[in-house]
Amino acid sequence: WLLHKDNSDVRADKAIVIVQSNALRSFIKDTLPSIDVHGVQIFTYSEWVFQIVNRVLSRDRNSGNKFELFQGVVSASIERIKGSVAVLQTIEHRAKRDVEEILNRLSTVAWESLPSGLGQLFERFRAGALKSPKSAKPVRFLREIQSGIGKLRATLSPSHPKAGELVAVDTLVSELLNSQQNYKSELLTILGDSTAILEADETHLLDRALIDSAYNQTLSNVEHNIIDIHDAALILRLIELKEGALPGSDGRPYLYDHIVIDEVQDLSVVQLAAAVCGVESSANLTIVGDTAQQANPNSTFPGWEKLERYWDEQESISRFISLRISHRSTLQIMKLGDHILGEDRTDSGRDGRAPIWFHCRNES
Template identity: 25%
Template sequence: MVSKKQEALHLKGVQGLIDIIHNDLSGELEKTTGELIDERRFALEELGSEISDDAQIEYSQVLPSLKMQEELQVSRQDIKDSLSKMKDRPYFGAVTIQDDDEPEEEKLYIGLNSLKDPSTNDLIIYDWRTPIASTYYASHLGRVDYEVPAVGMQSVDVKERIQLVIENGQLLDVFDSELYIGDDALQHLLVDTAKDKMKSIVTTIQEDQNRIIRQNSAQDLLVLGPPGSGKTSIAMQRIAYLLYLHRHKMNADNMLFITPNEMFGDYIAEVLPELGEASINAMTFYRLHDKLSRKYEFEALFQHIERLRTATDTTAFELKSSRKLLDAINDHVAHLSDSGIKFRTIKIKDEPFATSEELTALFYEKFKDSPIDSRLKKIQVELWPRYKEVLNKAIKERTKALKKVTSYIGTDAELEKQAVQEKTKQFRIVKNYIKQLEFVNIEKLYLDILKQLDPAVKQETLNALKNRQINYEDIAPLLLLTVKVKGLKREPGIQHLIIDEVQDYSPVQLAAISAVFSNARKTMLGDRHQLVHPVPAHALGSTALELTKSYRSTVEITEFTKSLIGNTVTESLGVHGEEVKQLSFKEFNDKLAGLDSESVAIIARDVAHVAEVAAKLPDVMLLSHDQYTFTKGKVVMPNYMSKGFEFTHVFILDYNLYDKKQDRFLLYTMASRATRHLYLVEADQ
């Protein structure tokens, strides 16, 4: 039987130890900081302003030692800060185990970070990411297996598992739990998950979620599950786990989260710091268009969705998002070593610098025995001396012209410097053209591939390119060709990618992502049914880890969302709440006016509808497609922007105008944003 009194005494003891370690570390920090300052001051005073060769050698020998001491100082400060946070909640659970080789049971306390007793060097708190802590997340007592990296599977007998609710250093409750979501402990923690931003789920990780979080990082991982199954939260805990597991060869800068919209990075920004890790960078797929030529105007995702919703013919989009196009691109690139590459003539002031015919001859004749990317690099090497020669000639001519000016405009040296600056700036475009291999006509290659597949789509695309327009669905194939042909624009430093809402990505988009981040393994998360795009073109494989339990919303909301798509698989494990309600627009206005909550979503049809609704409602905020900061309060957003977020109250406007069959997946996505209250609002008459 779990004793709350005994656990409270244990907590006091641990907090006392934390205080001792914290105070000792504070004193050590104060002392070593003073010593470091003195060493720096002494080194500077000894060297003075005039640094002789001998002094330089001496100083170069001192610097590494100072740098090491400063890094150690930073590490001590980080530990001190961590201890300050740890005192408020040192741990959140405990598991009592018995090893076959040990006669006595051992009780392990599980927290966000490990803590050692400095007098014995024994661990008194285990980081939740340690292998043995995995036993805490098993859903049963008795025999539990867990994996130790580089060692293999281990087995222990789990005798007891308890969950401790600790806030601000006070033990509020203790639960004897087998970590099923219906337990009182977890229901206590999941009263309402919809806060202003996403939080860590480390204290409520379930066995199936734990298994995914700790999956081997040496292979790509696809996780599918319904709304509220914790997919995004799992991704964040998995990032923290991988950073812990590979802490000597990977840090936050080696990871990237590809998010469904610009706000999502801010929405998830607090999770990793809460777990003691630095936040990783986040970006949308659309931002990869920065790797393409800036002479074009690129269609944003929201423009793309709204265009296709009113389009009478979606043939071009379907082709450009298909496996058929991906296969054609790969096949075309494979044959470029023999024929088919297209070059642009490089010009300087309308004069040919290198013609397309000349570049073709270099590629297919002079350098024909080298791989494609090597041939292009060799062409670069061939062009650089010519570029420098032309630049130097232009500088000399400009210098000569300046010197002929009859009035005084500077000394000869100043005029030469002016000429260099002017011509270097003027020729910078040509320099970058060569450096970025812009003489390779990627757009023409793309058009050639489209012509083979559908001449009408090719012509439509050509017309857009002539108008300097690139549609959203053209970004991926152009980017893929750029990387595969030029060998540029790769991001080798990224070792792991998290791709959320992966069902929204076409085969071509996923291939482009893989090409850019060629060294990265991927954790991909999605739901086959959460679709807001009017013409779905996802590339989900059949091999996936499937989650079937939904924890987030009330049972009533989850059952409603299931009814929209005929889902009989998802198991609702949330709390009970009020039924889904239908409201007139007037009732919606009255309800909204009396609602005191900072987690309210008013979901409109599109950007125009958002503006129309916002003009009628006081004290609401608009969420736009290019907004980078997640805003809490009463927010109005177009339906396709609601993905990934969760809100306590959700109002779906114009619900009666949706086609319940054609729009069932869109309605399912919107309705599942609600955690506690869902309202279906009729159109304003």
């Protein structure tokens, strides 16, 4: 609807549909042109996350080669660990500590003796970081100040009185930037901090042995340049916290005009958080799902009530709609389903022929 007959300002090349299966992706891809909608990107969740993470890691000098996607089965316990609210909170606490470290290290620089533009960049970053560490975008800031130092050094001769100071600051900024972009190391540090994860676990269902098991499996995989989809979602969330947005193909921050996520009930809180940050606000996001159709029993999807409460607390413009009428099944089929389940919840629907019920000896 957003892209049909100029109903909105959403651009097709900046809209994306994320689904869980290849079959649904193919169906949507074949269907959209029939309603004159062209250019929308359609991915499975794993495709979308993995291509972004690999693009970032391939240009990161600390990460080396690109990762391969783990093809084995991730155990249910490890999946619950990596998709837990506790790990998500540990990531965000870690990002906050990283910002504090950057502030502490850069506060030792005599900015007043350097060209004023550099000091202004630092003061702007410091003010924003003190107000909201989660929104500080440290990697973006470090790249910006590194670029400024590089331009200044290019205009000065090596014998200039300020040249030595600029070299020292450039070295410090490069060290911090390399550390912040070492996402392999960051992932292992987070999963290896079982104490922090347990402290953040409000469910009290996680234990140290399970967390250590998740860490050891990830360590073994990473040493062979392999990550699973849960690791990729964790890394993407780290990237978003450090850069302030998704990284585009040119390396610059990128936000979609609109994201549609289907079967959201099968996403973990980490996977959902990584996707949600791909847009400016909840008004640019459509998520669809039915918890009664959850295919992944290990999903840590927080539920609709918690999502609604979260967005209300964030003062986001969000609206939740429960669909009461099924357009997939007829009223007669739904009434038969009610009868089988011993319920009486369907009172309206699309009219159709009476279904045929073939009785079996064993209908359990």
